[in-house]
Amino acid sequence: MESTTPKLLLKLILLLYVSGFLLFQLLPLAFLLHIPPLSSPASIINSNPSSLFPKEAYPTKSGYLPVNSTTASSIFYIFYEAQSLLLPDLSQTPLIIWLQGGPGCSSLFGNFMEIGPWHVNLHNHHNHRQLPSFVLEPNPGAWNRVFGLLFLDNPIGSGFSIASEAEEIPRDQLAIAKHLYVAITKFIELDPILFKSRPVYIAGESYAGKFVPAIGYYILKKNDELMMPDHDHDQSQILINLGGVAIGNGLIDPVTQVATHADNAYFSGLINERQRIELERHQQEAIRLAKMRHWREATNARHQVVDIVEVSLLINQGDLFP
Numbered sequence: 001m002e003s004t005t006p007k008l009l010l011k012l013i014l015l016l017y018v019s020g021f022l023l024f025q026l027l028p029l030a031f032l033l034h035i036p037p038l039s040s041p042a043s044i045i046n047s048n049p050s051s052l053f054p055k056e057a058y059p060t061k062s063g064y065l066p067v068n069s070t071t072a073s074s075i076f077y078i079f080y081e082a083q084s085l086l087l088p089d090l091s092q093t094p095l096i097i098w099l100q101g102g103p104g105c106s107s108l109f110g111n112f113m114e115i116g117p118w119h120v121n122l123h124n125h126h127n128h129r130q131l132p133s134f135v136l137e138p139n140p141g142a143w144n145r146v147f148g149l150l151f152l153d154n155p156i157g158s159g160f161s162i163a164s165e166a167e168e169i170p171r172d173q174l175a176i177a178k179h180l181y182v183a184i185t186k187f188i189e190l191d192p193i194l195f196k197s198r199p200v201y202i203a204g205e206s207y208a209g210k211f212v213p214a215i216g217y218y219i220l221k222k223n224d225e226l227m228m229p230d231h232d233h234d235q236s237q238i239l240i241n242l243g244g245v246a247i248g249n250g251l252i253d254p255v256t257q258v259a260t261h262a263d264n265a266y267f268s269g270l271i272n273e274r275q276r277i278e279l280e281r282h283q284q285e286a287i288r289l290a291k292m293r294h295w296r297e298a299t300n301a302r303h304q305v306v307d308i309v310e311v312s313l314l315i316n317q318g319d320l321f322p
C-alpha cells in the first residue's frame, strides 16, 4: 500500500463529509486500509501493530462469519472484549451485539461515532487554511467498559458484509433473523468456552428497531425448539443465552410512528400551527404509500416529513444542531 493513498483517501472522505451522509460508509475503509487483504472470507483479520493507530484501539477480534454454507455470503464483525470485570470472570460477562439502522448502514458507524471504545473525530488545526484531520480518540462512554461488545454489519450487502448474490440479500425480517442467527452462532463457536454461557443482549437504533425484535424472537423460538425433549441433538445447534434486547430511537412500526410526528413536534414547541398542518399532510401521504406497499415512495415521503421538522428546527432554534 503506497503511503500517499491513505492521505488521498482522507481528503476524499473530507470532501464527502460536507455532504454528510456518506461519511459512515467510507470511514471504515480508511480504518481497514492498513490491514492486509483477506485470503478467504472466513479468515480473521490480523491487526498490524506497526500502523498509525494506537495498539489499544485494535479490536480483540474481527473478521467474517459465514451465513450460507453454499455461498461466500458472510457478516463482517468487530469484537471488543470488556475492559474491566464486574463479574468474577469473562465467561459470565454479558455480550452486547450492536446493529445499526438504515437499513443498510454499517455498524462501524456506531463503533466509531457512538459506542465503540475509540471515536473518529475531526481535529481542527489552529491554522485555518489547513484542512481538519481525523483523529482517533478514546471514548469515555464506551459500551465495552464492563461488557463484551460485538458489532455486526447487517444485513449482508451493507458495510463490509458480503452478499455473494444480490438475491441472497434479505427482503424481510425473517430472512434477516436467519442470517443473524447463523452469524451469532458462528461467533460463539469461535471460542465456546469463553462465549457460550454469556448472556447476550441485542441492541440497536433507528431501523434496527425492526432487526432487534426479529432476531430476539427468532432466538427464543430456536431455543424452544432445541429444548424440546424429542429434538434430535444436532451438535451444530447451540442455545443462545438471550439476556434481553434494547432499542434506541427505533423505527419499529412506521405507520403508527409517522402518524405522531406532527403532534410530537408541535407539542414539543418545535413547529408552529401552520407547519403542523403542512406536516400532517405529508405524513398522511407517507402512511397512504406505506399501506399501498409502495415502499420506496413511502420512504421518500417519510424523509420529507423528517426534513421539514429538521429545517424548521434549524430556522427556529438556530444552534440546536451545531
Ligand SMILES: *[C@@H]1O[C@H](CO)[C@@H](O)[C@H](O)[C@H]1NC(C)=O
Residues within 6 Å of the ligand: 067, 068, 069, 070, 071, 165, 168, 178
Ligand atoms: C444460500 O444461497 C443459495 C444460493 O444463492 C440460496 O438459494 C439460499 O436461499 C441461501 N440461503 C440463505 C439462508 O440465505
